Amino acid sequence: MVHPHSHGTAERACPEPRYLPYDPAVKLAAGVPSQWLVTLRSGAALTILADGYHEEQGEAHFVVLMTASLEDFAGLPVDGEVPDRQGVAVPVIVARVPTSEVADVRTL
Secondary structure, three states: OOOOOOOEOOOOOOOOOOOOOOOOEEEEEOOOOOEEEEOOOOEEEEEEEEOOEHHHHHHHEEEEEEEEEEEHHHHOOEOOOOOOOOOOEEEEEEEEEEEEHHEEEEEO
C-alpha cells in the first residue's frame, strides 16, 4: 500500500486492533495494570497496559492477571495452563509483539 503523500515509499498496513470481550465475571486480579512503553525498531512506540511481560518463542507476551470461572477462561488467550480450581489468578495475554521488532521495553 502506498500512501498518496509518501512520494512513492511503501507503508506497511497496520492490522485492526483486537479487543478482549467484556465479561463482568472476569476480574483484574492485581488491580490497575502498569503502562509499558514498547519502542519498535521502526521508531514507532506502543503503550500497553499489562501486569507484566516475558519473552517466549520469538514474541514478547504482555499479560494481565485475571480471575474468573473455568468456563470463562475457555475463550481467553491464556498464557500457560489454567488451574483446575476457581479463584486463582491466571495470566491472560493482552498483546504479542515479535521480539525481532522490539528496540526497548520499559514501564512508565
